[in-house]
Amino acid sequence: MAEETKVASMIGRALRRRCPRCGAPKVFRKWFDLVESCPACGLQFEREQGYWVGAVAFNTALGIVAFLGTFGLILALTWPEVPWSIVSPLTIAVSVLAVVFGYPTIKLLWVAYDLSVHPLEHHEIENARARIDGLP
Ligand SMILES: [Zn+2]
Numbered sequence: 001m002a003e004e005t006k007v008a009s010m011i012g013r014a015l016r017r018r019c020p021r022c023g024a025p026k027v028f029r030k031w032f033d034l035v036e037s038c039p040a041c042g043l044q045f046e047r048e049q050g051y052w053v054g055a056v057a058f059n060t061a062l063g064i065v066a067f068l069g070t071f072g073l074i075l076a077l078t079w080p081e082v083p084w085s086i087v088s089p090l091t092i093a094v095s096v097l098a099v100v101f102g103y104p105t106i107k108l109l110w111v112a113y114d115l116s117v118h119p120l121e122h123h124e125i126e127n128a129r130a131r132i133d134g135l136p
Pocket residue numbers: 019020021022023024038039040041042043
């Protein structure tokens with residue numbers, strides 16, 4: 001139960017664009033620019049080489065959900081006189097915008113998910129501590 005709460009908490013922090021581990025703000029320099037490590041807890045967000053492949057998979061899922069959601073919403077709102085000429089451009093536009101602007105947040109959601117199934121290892125905890133203590 002406590003573990004579920006922790007996962008929900010990490011997901012909530014990621015959705016608010018905060019560090020999934022500690023909830024610290026300011027983990028982005030700009031909208032798209034995630035810092036290398038959390039300024040408060042020292043968590044290195046890219047935990048290993050190729051780490052963001054999982055975020056790309058999550059982002060692909062976001063694109064599919066945005067596409068189907070937009071498509072379904074247009075159908076539900078306009079049925080039976082669906083404006084077919086705008087359905088494709090609109091669904092594609094919404095999907096592209098969701099994928100492009102959602103990607104930074106998706107990266108944090110990936111970190112939250114990954115931390116829930118692959119908790120920090122001892123050396124990662126030590127490295128995080130060293131980062132916030134300013135040690136080499
Ligand atoms: Zn943190």
